[in-house]
Every structure is written in structure tokens, then in C-alpha cells.
Amino acid sequence: MTSTLSEETSATREVGDPLANWPYPPPGGWTADDLDRLPQEGPHGEPDFFKHVELVDGALIFMSPQKRFHEYVLYGLRTSLNAQAPDRLKAVTQMDVVLGPRQRPCPDVLLIDGEVAKDRSRTAYRPEEVRLVIEVVSPESEFRDREVKPKRYAKAGIPHFWLVENNADEPVVYVYELDPVNHSYAVTGIHHGRLKLTEPFPIDIDLTELPD
Template sequence: MSAAPEYELEEQKYLWPIPPEGGWTADDLDRIPGLPPHTELIDGTLVFMSPQTAFHARTMRLLENALWEQAPDHLDVIREMTIKLDNRNRPEPDVLVFSAKANTGPKQTWFRPEDIVLAVEVVSPDSEDRDREVKPRKYAAAGVKYFWRVEESDGLPVVYTYELDPATRSYVPTGLQRENLSVEYPFVIAIDLTAINRRPGAH
């Protein structure tokens, strides 16, 4: 009987970027080679995204498509683009509504907070603290007027809506939306949240 074949595992080496003194800056995200997709910068620290769940991906698709269809001409919609809040913070909301004038071309990688009308975060298990506490606080401080936080309940999105109080630079809750989202600001929006798993036009 011949001996069982021997397999040699090849060691893989991962080179992680070493932060400079004082941490990374917002512009470093465009310069650091080999960063994983959708890397964020929070307080000068790189934040790497975990693999998406089906709920997360389908919710982003539903919201992006609905917002894109209903947004007025002076606004644009995109998903998974960063906002350069300041030199040490460049988070990546899941969906953004922004001024169409801020769309500078195919090589654009970030937006200014003053260009953002609505930021949407779909909460994932690994991002609960960031999406519920850290990022909303930073968006509000930077002047982003509207914010939605989306949670999962029995497989469907539940949307918590907020509006900025300019006096305190903090968000005020304006509603909790289940099954059918209906708001008048930042523009009139109606979204069937139960359509998360349906193709457009299907019933």
C-alpha cells in the first residue's frame, strides 16, 4: 500500500497598513494600496467591512432603486460612497441622496457633507454601534439634514427616520416605518418595504 500523499500548505502573508503617528487621514483612503472594498475611516482608524448578508444587500437595492425613481431632478442617488466629514472621518453610508451638482464624474470617490440630503445606514450585526451611535452623531455634527437607520425585523426592513435640529446639531426622531414607508421630507417618498424580495413590477 502506498503512503498517503503529503500536502504542503503555502503560507499566505497579509501586509496590513501601519498607521502613521496621529492616525490616517481622509485622503489616505485614496492612496493606501490594497485596501479591502468599502473601507471606512472613523476617528483616524480604518474600519473594514464584513461580508454582506442577503438582507443588507436586498435592502440597499430596494431603497436605492425607489429613491432614484422618486427623487426630483436636482437630486441624485448612489450607494456605498464615502462622505469626507473632516480630516479624520470618512464613513460610507449604504445609500446617499445628494445634490446632483455634486456629481463630478466617474472617478469621484467621496462627497462633502454639505452636498448630502439624506444618509441611510442598514444595520449589520458587526456595525450596530457604528450605525446606531457613532455615525449618526457624526453625520449630525457635520450638518447632514436627514438620516435613516434601517433594522431587520422578521426578514423585513424597519426604517427609523430622523431630521437634524440645527440648534443642537443632533438628530430628532420623526418616525418609525414598517411595511410601507411614507415621508414628505426631504421629498415625497413612498416605498413598499415588503417588496424587498420582489423583482420590480412583480406583485
């Protein structure tokens, strides 16, 4: 991954030791590059402490254990998208997107360039490599998923965004498209039961029977 730290910022860090003053952030705050240097264990030896963490507005966000609905929708949408996508595109789950030095969210599903997906050493992608971001709303992440992250994705120029809500354990997909002039998303549809679209490629998904 291309470094997002400036030479000046890098010079002020103890490279490889972002947790030197845990729980306080490093000098200058947390950056996207710090996530690649986090250890497998927590500051007191907790296993997998940093396994599911993202960076939003310079703050580390620790993600709660996902519910079965969340896992079901992630797997179902990824599988359905890959079954219908052209070779030039690939859907992946829970991979980071570096939007800037203080922004490294981990969307639930990403649609990325197929050539980029072949590099299995990547830990994150750049906005220009991403065609679609999907967030599945959880109770603990409602504000970030609905209010914060969409603004960051739009500002970064990601052309398509889906927000998936839970309606009685059935997914409802809110589809947004980027307005490149205002750098904001406009809703183009709310889909219950069936998701049928022409962009970013022809898509037809039965939301009531996602692959499980």
C-alpha cells in the same frame, strides 16, 4: 476630491505610501485622504484587501461581507428613491462622505445633489452635498450605525438620516431629522411596511415589496 490634509500634516507624510509602517498608522494617524492612496492589494499581496474600508474617528474599519438582506435593502431603497426623486437629487450606494480629517465613513445609501452625481471621477462627497444618509444595521456594525455615525453625520450638518433595522428579514426604517440648533437628530417616525414622507422630497415606498 478636495484635500482634507493641512499643509503641515502633508509635509510629515510620505505621499503615496500610507502603509509604510503597516499595521501601525502613519505619523499623525490615518486621515481621509489616505483612503484615496490605499493600494488594491493588502500589505502581503491580499487581493481587494482595501476594497471595503471606511475611516471612523481615525480608525480604519474593514467591512465584513454583506448578507443578502443588506444587499436587498440597499438596492431596493436606491432604486425606489431614484424612481421618485426630482432631477436635482440622486441616490447612490456605498460612496464615502468626508466629514473631517479623521472621518470618512461609507454609508450604505446617500442622497446627493444631482449635479454633483454627474462627476463620475469622485471618490467621496462633502456633507453640504449630501441630503440624506441611510445606514442598514448589520450585527457587526450595530454600535457604529446606531451610536457613533449618527452623531458624526449630525455634527456635520447632514439634514436627514435613516436607520434600517432587520425585523424577521423585513426592513424597519427609523427616520431622523436634524435639529440645527443642537446639531443632533430627532426621530420623526418608525416605519413598518410602508414608508411615506414629505421630506427630503415626497416619498412613498412599499417596504414589503422593494425592487429586487
